[in-house]
Amino acid sequence: MLKIEHISKRLGKEQILKDVSFEVAPGEVFGFLGPNGAGKTTTIRIITGLLEQDEGKVTVNGHDVVEERSKALTQIGAIVENPAFYPYMTGKQNLIHAKNLIPGLGDVDYEALSRLVGLEGKLSKKVGEYSLGMKQRLGIARALLHNPRVLILDEPTNGLDPAGIAELREYLRAMARDQQIAILISSHMLGEMEQISDRYAIIDQGVIKSVESVRNETGSKILLRVAQEETEDVLEALKTANYQADLWNDRIVVTAPETACPAIARLVVPIADLHELTIKRMTLEEQFLQVTKKEGDSHAFTHTK
Structure with a gap:
């Protein structure tokens, strides 16, 4: 139109x-x-x-x-x-x-x-x-x-x-x-x-x-929690499978669309006890700040609670 x-x-x-x-x-x-x-x-x-x-x-x-x-x-x-x-x-x-x-x-x-x-x-x-x-x-x-x-x-x-x-x-x-x-x-x-x-x-x-x-999946984070002693093995497996994964407090944060959840679960379960799998979507405000941030700004989105 x-x-x-x-x-x-x-x-x-x-x-x-x-x-x-x-x-x-x-x-x-x-x-x-x-x-x-x-x-x-x-x-x-x-x-x-x-x-x-x-x-x-x-x-x-x-x-x-x-x-x-x-x-x-x-x-x-x-x-x-x-x-x-x-x-x-x-x-x-x-x-x-x-x-x-x-x-x-x-x-x-x-x-x-x-x-x-x-x-x-x-x-x-x-x-x-x-x-x-x-x-x-x-x-x-x-x-x-x-x-x-x-x-x-x-x-x-x-x-x-x-x-x-x-x-x-x-x-x-x-x-x-x-x-x-x-x-x-x-x-x-x-x-x-x-x-x-x-x-x-x-x-x-x-x-x-x-x-x-507004309801897209590009701004989502997948949060995983496994036993502390299994964390490094899970991080390594995710990175080997080309997922962007980082440790945040007691959770592993994977940057991936929501549709990747089943594949990530299948990857993790054989090597660790999966205690939690949740999705954190970026708010519109977080996406706005991310795409409009200037170099050196402190408001860039990293991981949100």
Whole structure:
């Protein structure tokens, strides 16, 4: 649905983006993560047609954002941080005002839209009476007025309390699934992105460092515990079988996908009593710190408890 191919952008003498590529599928919530100044905002500006790339291509539902600008942009809805509204107008009046600013837009089913974003029965209230979470959902409703196939949200949970964040998370996941909308969320809240995203990309210094599934196996560690006197034999056997294995406290830590567990167990059992075999997955925060660490940083992931 949204496809970014080999995008590069230079502003003055500074290379802002370098060969950036990723795509977001219909029904998917895709996290776009990176430190401040990593290139997230520049990428979003290019996707939404506010800035033109030097190289590469962005397509939305098959339409090139540069060559077919009008067709492409009608497929995109976006909100950036806290959306602004007229507080003395009702939610519906604000939506009608926004609808009237979109050329050629036909009738809108405001009640259906309110149900979609969790504002059923609330559009008759003045926006000045809305909570921040309600304003965020109204902002999403405004971004969906023209029935886009791609929704882009930049830091949508800023300022929300935990309950508001949880509500917004559930609405977005249901919306992506039920409406088959491709949702791209740019955020620095890694714990929240781990709960809401299906996949994510990490960008650092204008370069995509990783594109992964949140539930992938690449960041897993397999922890083994055997009798102390058998530890060295097990370590040697694992290394001979080309597994990366290290000793950590009283456990052996093997860097391998979860699917390797049966093979590792078969390797260990003939030479030692296997007291424990558990899996430790890297959190999104740990993966983020690992791929964005600079040489000499102290926050690189090693082994976690």
